[in-house]
Amino acid sequence: MKTRKLLAIALVAMMGTLSFVGCQKADASSDTIKIGGSFDLTGEAAQYGIATSNGVKLAIDEYNANGGVLGKQIEFILEDNKASQVDATNAFKKLVDNNKVIGFIGSDISSTTETIANLAAEKNIPMITPTGTKLGITTIGPNIFRACYVDPAQGELLAKFATEDLKAQTAAIMINSEQDYSTGIAEAFEAAFTAEGGTVVEKVNYGKNDVDFKPILANIKNANADVVVIPDYYETIATLITQAREIGITSTCIGGDGWDGVTEKTVNNPEVVEGSYFVNHYTVEDDAVIVQDFISNYKATYDAEPNAFAALGYDAAKILIEAIKTCESTEADAITAAMQNTSLDCVTGHITFDENRNPVKSVSVIEIKEGQNTLYKKLDAVK
Template sequence: MKNSKKFFSKIAVMMIGVLFILSSSGCTASKDTDTIKIGASFALTGNVSVYGIAARNGVELAIKEYEETGGKLDKKIEFIVEDNKGSEVDAANAFNKLVDREKIDVFIGSDISGTTLTIAELAAEKKIPMITPTATALPVTEKGDNVFRACYIDSFQGGMMGKFAATELQAKTATILYNFGSDYSEGIASTFEEVFQENGGTIVGKESYTNDDKDFKSILTNVKAQNPDVLFIPDYYEMVALIARQVHEVGIQSILLGVDGWDGVIDQTNDFPEAVEGAYFANHYATDDPKPEIQNFVNNYKEVYGEVPNALAALGYDAGKIILEALEKAGTTEPEAVINALKTTNVDYVTGHIEFDEKRNPIKSISVIKLEQVNGKLQQKAYTTIEP
């Protein structure tokens, strides 16, 4: 009986060993060394899907062009995208799936700051090289030295629009109308106020609202009484369109100013173009910029997706190119090598010349767009470029 027990014990140990070897080899085999896996997560459905779809398309186009022109990477590129619906919970689940199940090498995303912050924390823990095309909140890249962004940060665009209002438009007074509780809106409002005053302007009013508000008439009555030269509204296009209609109805004559969240406002106001006609907003690029690299991108995007690319698409495209060039430069998918290659980025892209500061934020210019009505339809026109 004792010998029998010893025999079965030996068999059990051998079986455990075999299972360990098989499971280990299975893990190794699941990582296809002939394939580079680029993971991404965007809001492809939900309230901010206009951002996520455009950013996804931009990345997809960059990869498509890279493969068609015979990039230097000797491996197949697999682009794996998950829909996070604009939800932080879904964003975390999507990222974990990409890392744990798909075994991605690098990550691109997300689109808005809330979901990107959630993902950045996880990416820092797992040391996955990551770049967000469009999340502008300052803390995003503070999560880890593996986290980069292709867009400028909130404080930068707020300050640049404050400078633009005071120096280019010669505005003496401004009212700020911001979304209380939104880190994006509050952060931009703060730096606009600071820089506008530094350049000789006076803030004659600060009014706030919340995401739940629909009627702004009482707030706008205050703004009308303040009679500012410019009315600065740092928020996303859906809310801006709603406010701008009521600004026009109340009879406010101030010049409207905005930021990159306005990209998409034309689609919301084409039935009432007077609401935002003559407004200016900061953006990452202008579709009518004559530079060859910009027009090539615009034309290629239109050919593939049947529409003019917005700034989110351009940033997605640039983020894709940045990642591909870093992988080329690194010559490996080893995380530290890719991260170090990303840090040395110094190239002209569609949204401008990009190199990274010590916080892995890009040092780049801002395009100012003017909304003009042409034959009864709103159009975005390149107005000027503000250098950092």
Template structure:
């Protein structure tokens, strides 16, 4: 009953948005500066299965906005981050995006963090010309789909293809792996995108995929698929999933006596993977990320974040900060909250200093040109292992 009500609510809100709002966007709405404020929407996964990512991203974005406001804001106005929780669900993401655009009249949007919650709102921000910067939406078709640019979607992160490429390069060049197994969430665009890129790069380098196993998000028992993988004797196991399942896969693999390296993508980021797997099972595990928090260049950011939130930042915190910095820079460079001018300014970003590295936006894809790092769990925490450029 609750599900039916939610879907009906989303449908009504979406129809009213598309029918009543036209394409005027935030430039002429109250978010463009009534009361001396510029409203930016913050649509994040504050609860639900991806809450670890969303909370970190939101905190990073808020820190960047607070620091900008302390400098006087932008265009002579203070920035107000109007937040909404998409509960890690596409339907709720649609409903909250509708509210932010129609009721709050935001002039830009930050978030969501995951592919599925972002894909759900692309029609809304496109129809209403609201520039959006996702901190960590990595699917390649978020910004370019079927050969067509999604004009209003930008990102602060690298894409899945690049991340899978990085994982495979690390596996072949640093770990000297010849045989690999892959475990894929069949319902996840994120997992499938990374897995395909990893396989393509690994096999082109002369490697062999000796096993591919599937699961569905929410699964708890992975012993059967791990048993089949163990029988194939791979040199490593690539698991491009999210922390809830990844932690269990690592734990159960080690309990079965599988000691080979295990690799993943940025879905491993944060403390939850370690909590679920158990620190004693995290030997010989690595994942690709956007930034290494033990980088000396991040000391000041980490200190400021720790002071504000009383918790250490993660890579997603850094990406949230950078996404907000990009949107602020776009508004500032445009000299206006006019959506077309802000979009053009975002496309023109070059060598913008971000926490996760310097950011230059490719206007043809809206993707930033960035390198990636591989992190290793060592001495009870994630630490820098290697920097990898795409091949």
């Protein structure tokens, strides 16, 4: 990671400490500072979008309760993109053209995030996605950031964990061939696993609308691999892994952060995911004060336990707002420069950015044990 030149400014604030360069004074003509957001609130990935947007809103509410930023309240304007690239496009254009937002937070899944990133780059709107993990998203423009690690990093970490901790020598991979998230993790896992001396004994593809997996699961069963890698989202995983156990597959199943939510989805049949592992951005078992304060405030506000998507939404909002705060500016280039030089304690770890605006931070390995997501170990920051 390249060395950053930091402006020595000491700030003491409830929300943490940041260092930035390249700042200009804020425009005093607006009564509020408008930040836009677009997430899936009613579509197929709504569990992610709702949790993420709740995290964003919690952070913004906390800033506003403590005086806002630059002497102004933050106005968060949220649009539902329904996990649709068309709706994501329309939502972003509305936020920029009609609402005149000066920064953007979103989206949740990679497809809508990538669509919005192209528009944000064209308009030079500082943007941070909490959970868009596709590798190329941040390379679209110098103003595009993310709070989560990328798909290939997840695949590499899973391969490292499978070989070092699970002592796996063979692996089978199940790939949603219509989904960038799934293919990105799968490809990185295979490359890293084989480089470590492991053997991929079976690979099977399926489509996003498939519901009967037993024909392809027969091949997985016959392969009898040490681990089965399933990089997909929780709803599909719940169906797939239930059918896998029904036909007698006993291999250890592992996956990426899309697994977050699978324990709720299989609550009436918890044995199907027992002993599975996935990498994730944070865990409620982290005893750091910033984490426990976030959990308490989220529960008090939403009467629910925050998942990793909520934590990433919270962190993304914090990163953007701290940039505005320290720069004392709402000018796009100033905010972008400030975000690039982030060094901030967040719920999902201490975050800095690499040259491609991807975060450098630690990663949690989660074990599903007795129907609960439990912290197995933490892995060093991905660089």
